[in-house]
Amino acid sequence: MEKTFLMVKPDGVQRALIGEIVSRFEKKGFQLVGAKLMNISEDLAKEHYGEHKERPFFGELVDFITSGPVFAMVWEGKDVILTARNMMGKTNPAEAAPGSIRGDYAVQVSNNIIHGSDSAESAVREIGLFFKEEELVSYDKAVAVWI
Ligand code: DAT
Numbered sequence: 001m002e003k004t005f006l007m008v009k010p011d012g013v014q015r016a017l018i019g020e021i022v023s024r025f026e027k028k029g030f031q032l033v034g035a036k037l038m039n040i041s042e043d044l045a046k047e048h049y050g051e052h053k054e055r056p057f058f059g060e061l062v063d064f065i066t067s068g069p070v071f072a073m074v075w076e077g078k079d080v081i082l083t084a085r086n087m088m089g090k091t092n093p094a095e096a097a098p099g100s101i102r103g104d105y106a107v108q109v110s111n112n113i114i115h116g117s118d119s120a121e122s123a124v125r126e127i128g129l130f131f132k133e134e135e136l137v138s139y140d141k142a143v144a145v146w147i
């Protein structure tokens with residue numbers, strides 16, 4: 001089954017949005033297979049956001065993502081990578097549709113509440129950066145046949 005890496009960023013943790021965000025993915029029908037509250041080191045931040053290292057906002061991005069705890073998660077389900085991106089909304093909250101997480105809770109692009117993998121390759125890479133294999137839990141839910 002497809003997996004993706006999602007993370008409530010420091011602004012979402014500070015604004016008490018962990019429960020709201022977890023709830024949206026649970027209610028949608030996806031399955032949580034790993035989660036932890038953690039601080040991101042500067043090295044991990046630079047690795048995670050490596051694709052943006054030449055961008056002018058890279059320094060601010062690393063400072064922001066290391067500025068407080070994040071809630072890192074792995075979610076599983078059919079087409080979860082693309083569906084989670086749609087549920088998050090566009091990167092710039094001003095363009096994110098109402099009803100999406102960024103559309104409902106964020107104002108600035110630098111404080112956009114949530115990270116989500118954007119492809120199958122980035123999902124594998126990011127899950128590997130944040131979680132050890134033994135931290136992911138595989139289990140069956142009886143309700144799965146109804147989703
Ligand atoms: P996404 O998080 O939607 O995958 P991205 O990978 O293009 O977006 O950028 C990573 C993060 O970098 C994004 O969530 C917020 C920040 N960011 C992107 N564009 C920015 C900009 N123009 N100014 C400031 N921060 C930006």
Ligand code: MG
Pocket residue numbers: 116118
């Ligand atoms: Mg991205």
